[in-house]
Amino acid sequence: MELADAAGSPVASVRSLVARPVSAEQIAKAGDGAVPLHRVEWVPLPDGDAAVRVPAGPEGWAVLGARPADWAWTGVSAYPDLAALEEAAPSVTLLPCPVPELTDGDDADALPARLREVLGEVLGTLQQWVANERLASSRLVVVTRDTDGPGGLVNAAVEGLVRSAQAEHPESFVLARWDGDDSSVRFFPAALAAAEPQVWVRADGVHVARLGRVAREEQTARPSGFEVWGPQDSALITGGTGGLATLLAEHLITHHHITNITLASRQGPNHPGATELVNRLTELGGNITLTACDVSDPTQITELLTGLPHLKAIIHTAGVLNDATLTNQTP
Numbered sequence: 001m002e003l004a005d006a007a008g009s010p011v012a013s014v015r016s017l018v019a020r021p022v023s024a025e026q027i028a029k030a031g032d033g034a035v036p037l038h039r040v041e042w043v044p045l046p047d048g049d050a051a052v053r054v055p056a057g058p059e060g061w062a063v064l065g066a067r068p069a070d071w072a073w074t075g076v077s078a079y080p081d082l083a084a085l086e087e088a089a090p091s092v093t094l095l096p097c098p099v100p101e102l103t104d105g106d107d108a109d110a111l112p113a114r115l116r117e118v119l120g121e122v123l124g125t126l127q128q129w130v131a132n133e134r135l136a137s138s139r140l141v142v143v144t145r146d147t148d149g150p151g152g153l154v155n156a157a158v159e160g161l162v163r164s165a166q167a168e169h170p171e172s173f174v175l176a177r178w179d180g181d182d183s184s185v186r187f188f189p190a191a192l193a194a195a196e197p198q199v200w201v202r203a204d205g206v207h208v209a210r211l212g213r214v215a216r217e218e219q220t221a222r223p224s225g226f227e228v229w230g231p232q233d234s235a236l237i238t239g240g241t242g243g244l245a246t247l248l249a250e251h252l253i254t255h256h257h258i259t260n261i262t263l264a265s266r267q268g269p270n271h272p273g274a275t276e277l278v279n280r281l282t283e284l285g286g287n288i289t290l291t292a293c294d295v296s297d298p299t300q301i302t303e304l305l306t307g308l309p310h311l312k313a314i315i316h317t318a319g320v321l322n323d324a325t326l327t328n329q330t331p
């Protein structure tokens with residue numbers, strides 16, 4: 001048997017195939033029927049102590065945009081925009097992603113506004129990058145900074161955007177999360193030489209993302225906080241009529257015996273499958289309230305929360321998908 005890809009190029013050939021009988025008992029022993037859970041884990045770059053082997057001064061690198069004041073990239077030239085960068089034709093371009101700082105005086109809209117601003121800037125750069133043939137042989141490395149608090153939320157959005165862009169343009173973009181420590185800058189050359197789509201550059205070395213299997217014990221362990229769950233306590237799931245919410249509600253009822261569940265979505269009880277959904281979860285043992293609430297409206301969410309005095313957990317799944325390829329996305 002010859003196997004080929006869609007273009008007809010050979011992939012594998014099979015000289016012989018031997019089948020042997022497997023009993024139902026043997027399959028049952030291999031697992032308990034549960035779908036194994038996986039998660040992204042950061043593991044040290046397999047290539048050993050990169051710092052010893054790699055020179056500190058990266059040649060042919062550039063920084064796009066303003067170089068943050070605390071960057072220790074002394075040997076790397078900064079270019080204000082892509083037009084200036086084109087002339088330099090660097091092999092690697094670092095795009096520092098700004099970390100927004102919020103102050104006590106900022107209102108509730110400040111973070112979403114900053115997030116959209118940063119996301120729009122990064123999107124614009126990614127779009128211009130793929131449209132620019134002169135930069136085709138260069139890689140753009142979007143550098144996010146490890147940070148807690150509001151900056152972390154912005155980083156998460158930027159990282160999600162870059163990962164989507166990588167799916168379309170795997171050769172063009174690299175995502176580098178940096179711990180912001182001067183001592184870890186020396187690891188960047190090794191991190192980028194590794195040809196990994198995403199790296200985490202930390203004082204203890206370069207880490208790369210790998211898919212890891214969650215241990216069976218961890219999958220079945222009760223998350224902390226659940227042991228103090230009282231009979232009146234309840235959970236709120238936003239986006240409550242959606243696919244993820246339904247799965248989560250089932251899981252809470254059947255695995256954690258959390259039965260008081262409020263499901264909130266904009267249509268709420270007017271959702272076409274509302275009655276079936278509530279009936280099904282009730283049959284499983286749930287005490288379900290399906291309510292109409294637009295969680296992007298502060299007044300509606302305040303009203304909802306005020307009516308839930310024993311609320312113990314909120315799970316957010318509300319969202320609207322508006323997919324587009326990189327060049328068709330709008331800020």
Ligand SMILES: NC(=O)c1ccc[n+]([C@@H]2O[C@H](COP(=O)([O-])OP(=O)(O)OC[C@H]3O[C@@H](n4cnc5c(N)ncnc54)[C@H](OP(=O)(O)O)[C@@H]3O)[C@@H](O)[C@H]2O)c1
Pocket residue numbers: 238239240241242243244245264265266267268271293294295296317318319320321
């Ligand atoms: N399913 C997946 O495998 C997957 C993977 C990655 C990411 N996601 C994302 O995770 C989110 C949930 O996924 P899903 O598959 O469950 O999506 P879904 O089936 O489309 O459900 C989305 C739910 O959110 C509700 N909703 C939307 N806007 C809302 C708002 N402003 N306030 C309250 N409720 C709102 C919708 O109901 P109403 O229209 O009535 O408000 C619906 O109940 C989506 O954003 C999706 O893109 C899903």
